[in-house]
Amino acid sequence: LGVLYTFNIIYLIKMLQQTRDQFIQLFHNTPVLVSSPGRINLIGEHTDYNDGFVLPAAIDKRIIYAVALNGTNKCNAYAAFNKEQVSFDLDAVKPTPGWINYLLGVVDQLQKRGYKVPGFDCVIAGDVPVGAGLSSSAAVEGGLVAALDHLMGYALSRMDMALIGQKAEHTFPGVQCGIMDQFANLHGKKDQVMLLDCRDLTYTYYPFNFPNQKIVLCNSMVHHSLASSEYNVRRQQCEAGVKILQAAYPQVQSLRDASMEMLEAVKDKLDNIVYKRCAYVIAEIARVQQACDYLQQGNLQEFGKLMYATHDGLSRLYEVSCPELDYLVELAKQRPEVAGARVMGGGFGGCTINLVQEDQVAAYTTYIRDRYQQKFGKVPEIYVTSIEEGVQVQ
Ligand code: GAF
Numbered sequence: 001l002g003v004l005y006t007f008n009i010i011y012l013i014k015m016l017q018q019t020r021d022q023f024i025q026l027f028h029n030t031p032v033l034v035s036s037p038g039r040i041n042l043i044g045e046h047t048d049y050n051d052g053f054v055l056p057a058a059i060d061k062r063i064i065y066a067v068a069l070n071g072t073n074k075c076n077a078y079a080a081f082n083k084e085q086v087s088f089d090l091d092a093v094k095p096t097p098g099w100i101n102y103l104l105g106v107v108d109q110l111q112k113r114g115y116k117v118p119g120f121d122c123v124i125a126g127d128v129p130v131g132a133g134l135s136s137s138a139a140v141e142g143g144l145v146a147a148l149d150h151l152m153g154y155a156l157s158r159m160d161m162a163l164i165g166q167k168a169e170h171t172f173p174g175v176q177c178g179i180m181d182q183f184a185n186l187h188g189k190k191d192q193v194m195l196l197d198c199r200d201l202t203y204t205y206y207p208f209n210f211p212n213q214k215i216v217l218c219n220s221m222v223h224h225s226l227a228s229s230e231y232n233v234r235r236q237q238c239e240a241g242v243k244i245l246q247a248a249y250p251q252v253q254s255l256r257d258a259s260m261e262m263l264e265a266v267k268d269k270l271d272n273i274v275y276k277r278c279a280y281v282i283a284e285i286a287r288v289q290q291a292c293d294y295l296q297q298g299n300l301q302e303f304g305k306l307m308y309a310t311h312d313g314l315s316r317l318y319e320v321s322c323p324e325l326d327y328l329v330e331l332a333k334q335r336p337e338v339a340g341a342r343v344m345g346g347g348f349g350g351c352t353i354n355l356v357q358e359d360q361v362a363a364y365t366t367y368i369r370d371r372y373q374q375k376f377g378k379v380p381e382i383y384v385t386s387i388e389e390g391v392q393v394q
């Protein structure tokens with residue numbers, strides 16, 4: 001473990017140095033460096049925009065920013081992942097296709113809230129895989145807002161930064177996401193998971209209390225182009241369910257306030273698809289609270305069962321899985337070294353999250369790679385993650 005930790009630190013330092021060097025080469029200035037992590041979520045999927053609970057953590061995959069003010073009214077941004085440089089005028093911020101949209105969205109939100117955004121140069125690098133459900137977009141948003149906050153002294157709280165990132169995502173890329181990803185990116189703590197109440201935004205840290213277990217992510221390498229539009233549809237379906245529930249139970253402001261009994265009582269008024277979406281969310285909100293108890297008790301087996309139950313609901317009721325992800329979870333179920341597995345994040349591709357006995361991780365990795373490749377003809381990427389700090393500016 002000590003070796004893995006040292007390796008992680010050396011790797012991070014190397015990424016930071018490379019990003020700084022690239023910045024100096026391109027912009028001939030000294031930047032601040034920001035490390036902005038991706039996230040995992042142990043349980044609580046599609047619950048955040050229903051005012052429910054989530055249990056995420058920041059991880060050792062990061063977007064790295066090098067940023068400096070440039071004394072102009074322009075932003076010049078270079079993305080290492082596709083070696084593309086894009087510039088935009090700070091007086092004409094508008095949605096624009098491509099990765100730059102995430103930066104534009106953040107700048108727009110800051111401007112709308114009355115914060116002066118001066119011209120800046122930046123290099124964006126890092127190792128969060130794009131489209132893998134590890135929330136590279138929240139990492140890009142959180143990294144920029146933290147960098148500008150540092151350079152300009154806005155004195156934003158971490159929660160303000162998260163809310164700015166979320167709103168940027170709503171208004172520019174147009175994904176009506178909940179708060180989980182931006183929250184986790186900015187509030188992560190080493191070896192701690194966070195139970196966030198997405199209604200009042202209060203949260204508690206809990207140690208990841210499963211000794212000798214590793215969090216292993218299996219990337220299906222599937223990236224569904226409908227992910228954002230289908231995500232928004234799921235949100236609308238939940239809202240449609242709330243409307244019907246509200247007519248019978250005025251106290252129901254969101255699915256957080258509903259029980260399965262209430263849902264059953266209005267079932268004949270609900271479209272079948274809406275019923276299935278609501279049934280999943282109501283059960284999932286309850287599972288998160290139960291899972292958190294198991295985590296505190298160190299009850300790995302029961303925690304793992306809940307993860308499998310979540311997958312089942314996401315696949316059959318919420319319909320955000322796909323054959324590749326279902327297969328990865330089926331493979332996990334056949335292995336005694338895996339306590340639980342499920343699709344993670346928005347779905348329609350990306351990763352499964354697996355809790356795997358540490359001394360079996362190598363064997364499990366080989367097993368998954370071989371079977372998956374045989375069935376789907378592509379090699380899954382597998383990441384053995386650790387839980388790390390949220391955004392850091394240096
Ligand atoms: C995506 C969203 F951005 C989150 O807000 C959350 O809803 C998640 O999907 C599903 O739990 O990552």
